[in-house]
Amino acid sequence: MLEKRTPLLINHAITKIMDQPIEGRTEEISILECDQRYLGEEILATNDVPLFTRSGFDGYALRSMNTVDASSVQPIKLKIIEELGAGMVASKEIGPFETTRIMTGTMVPKGCDAIIMLEAVKEIVENGEKYIVIKQKVSKGDHISYQGEEAKKGDVILKKGTKINPGVMAVLATFGYNKVRVAAKPKIGIFATGSELLDVDKPLQNGKIRNSNSYMIASQVIRAGGEPIYLGKIPDNLETCIQAVESALKDVDMLITTGGVSVGDYDLMPVVYQQLKGQVLFNKVAMRPGSVTTVAILDGKFLFGLSGNPSACYVGFELFTRPVIRKILFCENAHLRSGVAQLTTDFPRANPLTRFVRGKLCFENGRLLVDPAGMDKSNVVMSLAHTDSLAVLPGRERGFKKGDEVQVLLLEDEG
Amino acid sequence: MLEKRTPLLINHAITKIMDQPIEGRTEEISILECDQRYLGEEILATNDVPLFTRSGFDGYALRSMNTVDASSVQPIKLKIIEELGAGMVASKEIGPFETTRIMTGTMVPKGCDAIIMLEAVKEIVENGEKYIVIKQKVSKGDHISYQGEEAKKGDVILKKGTKINPGVMAVLATFGYNKVRVAAKPKIGIFATGSELLDVDKPLQNGKIRNSNSYMIASQVIRAGGEPIYLGKIPDNLETCIQAVESALKDVDMLITTGGVSVGDYDLMPVVYQQLKGQVLFNKVAMRPGSVTTVAILDGKFLFGLSGNPSACYVGFELFTRPVIRKILFCENAHLRSGVAQLTTDFPRANPLTRFVRGKLCFENGRLLVDPAGMDKSNVVMSLAHTDSLAVLPGRERGFKKGDEVQVLLLEDEG
Numbered sequence: 068m069l070e071k072r073t074p075l076l077i078n079h080a081i082t083k084i085m086d087q088p089i090e091g092r093t094e095e096i097s098i099l100e101c102d103q104r105y106l107g108e109e110i111l112a113t114n115d116v117p118l119f120t121r122s123g124f125d126g127y128a129l130r131s132m133n134t135v136d137a138s139s140v141q142p143i144k145l146k147i148i149e150e151l152g153a154g155m156v157a158s159k160e161i162g163p164f165e166t167t168r169i170m171t172g173t174m175v176p177k178g179c180d181a182i183i184m185l186e187a188v189k190e191i192v193e194n195g196e197k198y199i200v201i202k203q204k205v206s207k208g209d210h211i212s213y214q215g216e217e218a219k220k221g222d223v224i225l226k227k228g229t230k231i232n233p234g235v236m237a238v239l240a241t242f243g244y245n246k247v248r249v250a251a252k253p254k255i256g257i258f259a260t261g262s263e264l265l266d267v268d269k270p271l272q273n274g275k276i277r278n279s280n281s282y283m284i285a286s287q288v289i290r291a292g293g294e295p296i297y298l299g300k301i302p303d304n305l306e307t308c309i310q311a312v313e314s315a316l317k318d319v320d321m322l323i324t325t326g327g328v329s330v331g332d333y334d335l336m337p338v339v340y341q342q343l344k345g346q347v348l349f350n351k352v353a354m355r356p357g358s359v360t361t362v363a364i365l366d367g368k369f370l371f372g373l374s375g376n377p378s379a380c381y382v383g384f385e386l387f388t389r390p391v392i393r394k395i396l397f398c399e400n401a402h403l404r405s406g407v408a409q410l411t412t413d414f415p416r417a418n419p420l421t422r423f424v425r426g427k428l429c430f431e432n433g434r435l436l437v438d439p440a441g442m443d444k445s446n447v448v449m450s451l452a453h454t455d456s457l458a459v460l461p462g463r464e465r466g467f468k469k470g471d472e473v474q475v476l477l478l479e480d481e482g
Numbered sequence: 483m484l485e486k487r488t489p490l491l492i493n494h495a496i497t498k499i500m501d502q503p504i505e506g507r508t509e510e511i512s513i514l515e516c517d518q519r520y521l522g523e524e525i526l527a528t529n530d531v532p533l534f535t536r537s538g539f540d541g542y543a544l545r546s547m548n549t550v551d552a553s554s555v556q557p558i559k560l561k562i563i564e565e566l567g568a569g570m571v572a573s574k575e576i577g578p579f580e581t582t583r584i585m586t587g588t589m590v591p592k593g594c595d596a597i598i599m600l601e602a603v604k605e606i607v608e609n610g611e612k613y614i615v616i617k618q619k620v621s622k623g624d625h626i627s628y629q630g631e632e633a634k635k636g637d638v639i640l641k642k643g644t645k646i647n648p649g650v651m652a653v654l655a656t657f658g659y660n661k662v663r664v665a666a667k668p669k670i671g672i673f674a675t676g677s678e679l680l681d682v683d684k685p686l687q688n689g690k691i692r693n694s695n696s697y698m699i700a701s702q703v704i705r706a707g708g709e710p711i712y713l714g715k716i717p718d719n720l721e722t723c724i725q726a727v728e729s730a731l732k733d734v735d736m737l738i739t740t741g742g743v744s745v746g747d748y749d750l751m752p753v754v755y756q757q758l759k760g761q762v763l764f765n766k767v768a769m770r771p772g773s774v775t776t777v778a779i780l781d782g783k784f785l786f787g788l789s790g791n792p793s794a795c796y797v798g799f800e801l802f803t804r805p806v807i808r809k810i811l812f813c814e815n816a817h818l819r820s821g822v823a824q825l826t827t828d829f830p831r832a833n834p835l836t837r838f839v840r841g842k843l844c845f846e847n848g849r850l851l852v853d854p855a856g857m858d859k860s861n862v863v864m865s866l867a868h869t870d871s872l873a874v875l876p877g878r879e880r881g882f883k884k885g886d887e888v889q890v891l892l893l894e895d896e897g
Contacts, residue, residue: 098682098697099697099712102700102701102704103704114686116863116864117691118686118688118691119688119689152677153676153677153678153741154676154677154678154679154689154690155677155689156688156689170678171790171791172676172678172691172790173678173689174688174689217863217864218864224864224867225867229867231701232701232705232867232894233698233699233701233702233705233796233866234698234796234840234863234865234866234867234868234869235701235867236694236697236698236700236701237694237695237697237698237792237796237863237866237867238694238863238864238866238867239682239697240682240692240693240694240696240697240698241691241692241694241863242692243682243683243684243685243686243692244682245682245683261568261569261587262567262568262569262570263568263569263585263587263588264569267513267654267655267658267659267660268658268660269658270658271529271533271658273533273534273571273589274534274569274570274571274588274589275569276532276533276587276656277655277656277657277658278655279651279652279653279654279655279656280652281655282513282514282651282652282654282655283648283649283651283652283655284648285517285651286517286646286647286648286650286651287648289517289518290647290648297514375586375587376586377652381648381649381652406845406848407845407847407848408848409848425649430821430822430850432822433821433822433823433824433849433850433887434848434849434850435845435848435849435850448531448632448649448652448653448656449531449632449633449639449653450649451648451649451652451653452639452640452644452647452649452650452652452653453649454649472848479647479894
């Protein structure tokens with residue numbers, strides 16, 4: 068059962084995956100529950116913003132032409148004819164040398180074309196009438212927000228696939244989207260394979276390790292925008308294993324297995340794919356780590372066979388599974404955001420394969436640096452905890468030096 | 483009731499807040515529920531990692547000294563004495579020119595000091611016995627992960643206050659943390675003030691706007707790591723308002739109000755603070771926007787009086803409320819991560835006050851750029867949707883030019 072595998076180039080592997088016809092679904096939920104989800108439709112302005120011409124500050128609405136000659140030497144006086152609280156609408160149109168006390172956000176009364184701020188005037192009383200004294204020229208339009216200046220009714224304000232963050236929330240509420248159509252979260256089943264795996268609550272024993280990949284992948288699924296479904300350990304027996312995969316596939320939108328994809332006698336998953344007549348897109352990629360990643364399609368659903376090695380598993384998910392999830396969530400750019408960063412350390416060892424090195428980004432004097440943690444074999448799991456990016460070191464015949472610029476993929480980008 | 487306010491410098495305001503004695507609580511939850519939470523205790527290695535000396539690849543365990551003379555001209559032959567599956571433990575110690583078939587992660591059998599990868603050997607059968615043929619020297623330690631090389635039992639692996647991400651999950655599972663002690667999420671009540679505010683599901687009417695700040699702030703609370711509690715609109719009547727604040731404070735860890743903090747006749751909150759005998763830390767800050775932010779302490783709990791203006795409200799939360807939340811979550815650095823970025827546009831208008839301009843970060847040739855969206859008065863709410871950072875423009879007598887380097891605060895940093 069030793070199998071000869073032909074490695075695919077990374078970009079070809081990703082293209083093969085992204086070319087699969089797969090579509091997201093949408094659902095309508097309350098605005099109170101939509102935070103961090105992805106928009107399932109375009110958001111249109113349901114009215115002009117501002118809806119009415121309004122004041123940008125607490126102050127007085129006036130006719131700017133009345134203030135043309137105002138100065139500290141020659142102050143002018145305007146009579147207060149009305150005082151408006153927030154949400155109140157003026158009952159009087161102002162005439163020459165009249166003014167209305169107005170609040171931030173209040174509709175500007177008819178006849179006014181500018182606001183002067185509260186702090187800039189003095190209020191006086193003469194013969195039982197209130198006036199303000201102005202010592203400066205006020206320009207037409209000062210502190211006024213005009214109807215429709217932010218958006219016109221029907222404008223597309225937000226694209227489908229936008230992640231809902233605090234600012235998006237403000238937009239949704241402003242336009243009265245009490246219910247929001249969002250992308251349904253894809254349900255992603257997670258199976259661990261390997262008879263060496265112990266449950267997390269079990270004491271260690273020789274030759275065994277605890278199943279950490281399932282928990283790691285579940286967290287990666289959440290970060291990508293999906294809903295992880297723990298399916299536990301897959302049975303070691305081929306027949307039971309096939310049944311477990313078939314049965315799980317009915318309840319999920321895609322399935323991730325970790326482990327069991329290497330070239331070796333005890334590796335189940337390639338056989339499972341074969342027996343279930345899955346279409347294997349690839350079973351080897353020209354990269355490190357994660358070269359044995361296998362991706363197949365069964366009944367129109369993705370099966371991601373990720374490596375059992377923690378960092379290979381991590382990288383395989385981010386490169387191959389994450390973009391599928393983001394595509395299902397309608398994201399305009401499904402792939403990891405990329406930038407250029409300087410390495411903070413040397414990597415003397417050359418490698419013919421492209422390597423994805425887990426790293427931590429930092430900024431120094433406006434430059435992006437990446438502090439890689441994955442080059443020596445130690446601290447594989449520990450360094451994953453501080454990883455927020457992957458540095459891409461292309462395969463070549465010499466190593467890399469501190470200060471070399473490399474591509475970095477940002478893992479915590481919100482897309 | 484017009485009040486004279488003395489603006490505090492931004493850093494003084496933040497220091498006043500952070501100097502308050504306020505402590506977070508912890509709770510123990512299942513590893514299955516701890517994603518995205520903050521660690522409430524140090525995580526120690528509960529065993530050596532690796533627990534036992536193990537193989538890094540599928541291959542054969544051997545004695546490196548047996549391969550010293552191996553070459554393609556002079557291949558050497560090792561007898562396979564045992565074949566181990568994942569999780570299996572060797573029953574035999576290997577002798578000279580013997581080898582054991584071994585899987586990735588399997589315990590290295592006694593007597594072996596190196597692994598040769600499966601792909602690097604040829605298996606042959608002679609007289610009914612299996613052998614491998616090796617054409618290269620194998621170095622001592624090759625592809626072996628030694629017991630304890632990643633961590634020794636008792637090592638502090640993760641600090642209290644670390645945010646739980648996929649890599650942290652892997653660490654927790656590896657060390658058997660089936661239950662995880664995390665920081666309890668602070669409960670943060672959100673009141674909107676302003677008679678001009680409509681509920682999100684209500685049709686617009688003249689002089690009114692929909693309450694968008696509550697939804698925006700709730701999302702900011704979630705991003706910071708807290709639990710938002712919508713309390714709706716605060717009553718306009720002073721007496722009822724005081725009762726509402728008092729009663730709400732019993733159920734939450736802190737309270738945010740939006741609006742009602744400007745200098746004006748209709749502004750309730752300063753009066754409420756006064757009547758409830760809250761200790762006002764400050765009621766004006768030398769900054770734009772958000773200068774009228776008021777922060778008070780009542781019964782040992784924070785009251786954040788944020789502006790009703792959306793961008794002032796947004797900035798006020800990030801500068802003043804977020805660090806308190808992160809402190810309660812035990813984060814080592816409670817403040818927003820900061821960097822230096824080049825402006826992508828001019829800001830000709832000078833301002834004596836420090837401005838916080840909402841922006842979107844991008845990378846270009848390894849440099850950090852910030853594309854600011856907040857300088858003209860239009861698109862206030864809409865541009866918040868694309869904001870991932872705040873550019874800090876210090877007060878000065880001239881404006882800023884495209885290419886100028888400014889400090890940026892990263893809003894989506896995980897801390």
